[in-house]
Amino acid sequence: MNTNELKNISENLLETTRLAGQRSVELQKNNLKINLKIDNTPVSNGDLEVDKMLTKKIKELTPSIPIISEETVDLNKKNNLSDYWLIDPIDGTKEYIAGRDDYTLNAGLIINKIPVLGVIGVPKKNRLFYSYGKNNSYMIENNNKLKLNCKKKSAKEEVLALTSDTQPPKEILNKLKYFGMTSFKKLSCSYKYCVIATGEFDIYADKVRAREWDDAAGQAIAEHAGAIVTNLDGKLFKYGKEDYRNPTILIRRSKKLNV
Numbered sequence: 001m002n003t004n005e006l007k008n009i010s011e012n013l014l015e016t017t018r019l020a021g022q023r024s025v026e027l028q029k030n031n032l033k034i035n036l037k038i039d040n041t042p043v044s045n046g047d048l049e050v051d052k053m054l055t056k057k058i059k060e061l062t063p064s065i066p067i068i069s070e071e072t073v074d075l076n077k078k079n080n081l082s083d084y085w086l087i088d089p090i091d092g093t094k095e096y097i098a099g100r101d102d103y104t105l106n107a108g109l110i111i112n113k114i115p116v117l118g119v120i121g122v123p124k125k126n127r128l129f130y131s132y133g134k135n136n137s138y139m140i141e142n143n144n145k146l147k148l149n150c151k152k153k154s155a156k157e158e159v160l161a162l163t164s165d166t167q168p169p170k171e172i173l174n175k176l177k178y179f180g181m182t183s184f185k186k187l188s189c190s191y192k193y194c195v196i197a198t199g200e201f202d203i204y205a206d207k208v209r210a211r212e213w214d215d216a217a218g219q220a221i222a223e224h225a226g227a228i229v230t231n232l233d234g235k236l237f238k239y240g241k242e243d244y245r246n247p248t249i250l251i252r253r254s255k256k257l258n259v
Contacts, residue, residue: 006109006117006132009061013107013119014128014140016057020050021105021123024090034097042093047071050089054107058085065109068244070213078242083111086216086239092189101125104190108216113238118220122191129194129221137197137225146198148225150253153199157182159257162195162204164188175205175232175250179257193218196253197225204251207232212244228252 027046034044051071058067062085069087085107090096092103101124109117120129129148131137137148154160161176161184168176168184176184181203187195192204193215216239219229230236231247 001111001116003133003136007136009109010117010119010130010132012061013054013057014130016053017105017107017119017121018123018128020053020089021121021128023053024050024096024103024105025123028096028099032097042097043071044090044093044097046096047090047093050105051087054087054089054105058087058107062109068213070211073213073244075243079240079244080242081110082113082240085109086213088190088213088217091214092191095189102187102189102191104194106190106213106217108213108218108220110212110216110239113240115216115220115223115239118217118224120190120194120217120221122194125191127194129197131221131224134224135226137221139194139198148197148221149199150197150222150226151199152202152253152257152259154202156258159203160201161185162187162192162201164206164208169207172205172207176203179203179252190214190218193222193227193229193251196227196251197222199253202253202257204249205232207248209248210246212239212241212246215246215249222251226254228255 024046067085088106096103105121107119108115118131128140139146159180159182161181166186195201230250232250
């Protein structure tokens with residue numbers, strides 16, 4: 001699949017992602033219904049409606065590529081795919097249910113076990129992110145399109161970090177300090193990839209092993225803007241794992257975080 005094809009697919013998915021985001025906000029304000037999945041994690045009718053909207057559009061755009069969604073995946077079946085879509089309809093469901101704004105809508109395309117395209121909606125922040133290859137990562141905010149390049153937004157002496165806990169384990173704090181962290185903030189949903197791509201934050205580290213759908217779209221957006229995504233040991237990794245389980249995650253805006 002060439003760059004023009006990926007560009008066409010990503011741009012044609014934007015309007016559906018925007019509309020699905022609007023629908024998620026409507027349901028969050030009124031008529032939100034919550035159930036527990038088999039693993040005792042919550043799922044809302046917002047998750048399910050967004051999933052249907054994204055899945056329907058993706059099937060129209062790429063009918064021959066399988067779709068793996070958090071809400072419909074059979075975890076008893078081993079993944080043996082190299083090319084497939086990964087959908088996380090709402091990443092940050094707990095925050096979504098609580099009425100907060102740190103949640104995202106996610107669709108990522110994997111080709112040859114590598115994220116090549118990502119679309120992320122952040123509806124309550126009026127931001128929409130997408131990418132379709134190296135140096136082709138973008139943010140749409142208030143109808144303005146901005147090309148992302150991870151350029152640092154904060155002062156040179158600051159290294160602003162993100163992690164998934166308000167009280168991170170010592171291992172994570174030490175890792176962040178190793179890279180010069182001066183302060184950190186909790187942010188667990190895929191929005192972390194986006195704000196590193198924009199240059200608003202410098203680094204994210206966490207040892208929780210998420211599923212592939214939690215990372216695919218964000219990894220594409222961050223890497224295509226110039227960020228470095230590895231495990232905590234600095235090693236690159238591929239998708240297509242049998243249980244969809246990703247390794248620990250380290251996202252760096254660049255090799256040098258103070259410039």
